[in-house]
Amino acid sequence: MDRRAFLLAGALLAAPHIAAAQAPTRIRMVLNWKYQGPQGWFFLAKARGFDREEGIDLVLDQGEGSAAPVTQVAAGAYDAGFGDMNALIRFAARQPQAAPVAVMMLYNVPPFCIAVKQDSPIRAPKDLEGRTLGGPANDGALMLFPAFAQAAGIDAAKVAISTMQPSLREQMLFRGQMDGAFGYINTIRFSAMGAGLDANALRYIRYADHGIDLYSNTILVSRTLATQNPEAVRALLRTINRGLKAALAERDAAVAAVLARESLLDARVERARFDATVADEMSGAEIARIGLGDIDEARMQRAIATLVQADALPRAPGVGEVFDRSFLPPLAERLTRL
Structure with a gap:
């Protein structure tokens, strides 16, 4: 075998391993509810290939309620979810080792x-x-x-x-x-x-x-993903952050991306739902200071105390147990005004 043939053969043998090394990380994510307009930022990010550009393959499934993603992610059925922060606090109070961790707060006004x-x-x-x-x-x-x-x-x-x-x-x-x-x-x-x-x-x-000043829906991930592949979590949040910016700039396109998954939806209703969700649930005054995605720690501590007292929880999780901002894109890249 001459040198060129030898090198070609070696390249062909190595190609599958190179491709495997470059394959995007698959992240299975369950949403908060049935497919709806306000999920447009997820679907627009997927449709425009933001996930692939960030090195992940984001797989989206509809949900069964905002509390369900917590147990589904904890059980390993999904790697990530869009679910209720308060359900996560309750779970962490009882099962801290299995609890997912919130990494990006999206609904900062309680709905x-x-x-x-x-x-x-x-x-x-x-x-x-x-x-x-x-x-x-x-x-x-x-x-x-x-x-x-x-x-x-x-x-x-x-x-x-x-x-x-x-x-x-x-x-x-x-x-x-x-x-x-x-x-x-x-x-x-x-x-x-x-x-x-x-x-x-x-x-x-x-x-x-x-008197119920609580956070609401957040991006949460399994502790396994957070500890074993933190870069994949950062890539997920970059993907969602890009999807948010694109969806807010092109709202009809965001709703159309959801309708491409569920064609029976009414585009007019879902566009109105999108607009109302942004105005009512994502426009807390604190985002001008900390940016969409982050939390105010004092406010979160009060929320935890409220739940511990009302539900007679066995312990009060620390803020750092239930929310980890270290995966967020820098403040300069996140929205500070909607």
């Missing part, structure tokens, strides 16, 4: 509420006593009801709680099968619109109006 019909006699939180409230089992607002009840002076033992499939929540509320529905304001409002119901026929009792 939790109880929706009632406009003509409902329920006008104040105390009016919920003796009533039936319902929501999907993994709904963040439902799981936070003990904290809300304590803050608002409600005897939670006098409130009946029912659960149902997510697709039935709004219909059951309008049919009078329950007196109030747990959920995120913009999820209920626009899901009602999408089902052909009159969203203006609803009122919302907001947890934030009654």
Whole structure:
């Protein structure tokens, strides 16, 4: 064999190993809910290949409620999730070794509420006593009801709680099968619109109006991924950060990216849901100082204390246990105004 043939043969033998070394890291991520417009930044990032450019292959699946990603990631079903920070705190209080870790805060204004019909006699939180409230089992607002009840002076033992499939929540509320529905304001409002119901026929009792100043949805990752492949976590956050910037600049494109995954969605409704989510849940005053994605540690400490007291948790996780900012893109690269 001459020298050229020998080198060619060696290159061919090495090629699979080179390709394998350059293959993107696959990250399986579960979302907070069924496919919706506000998830547009994830899907636009995927559609434009930001994940591949950052060295990862982001695989997105729809969710079953904002609390569910915590247990799904902890169990190893997913590497990452978009889920409720408060569910993560509760999990970490009980199972610190298995708990995922939050790495990027996106919903910094609490969206939790109880929706009632406009003509409902329920006008104040105390009016919920003796009533039936319902929501999907993994709904963040439902799981936070003990904290809300304590803050608002409600005897939670006098409130009946029912659960149902997510697709039935709004219909059951309008049919009078329950007196109030747990959920995120913009999820209920626009899901009602999408089902052909009159969203203006609803009122919302907001947890934030009654002393519940909590963070909400965050990007969380497994401790295995965070410790064994920290660069993949950084790449994931760079991908999402780029998707956020692109989605906010091109909102119709972001919604179209979601519709490409779920064609039965109403583009008009999902665009309105996108806009409302950004305005209502992602525009906390603190982002001008710390940037979207980070947290205020004192505020997080207060949130942890609220949950520990309301849920009688066995311990109070430290802020550093449940949130790790070290994977975030630099502040100069993150949004400081929406």
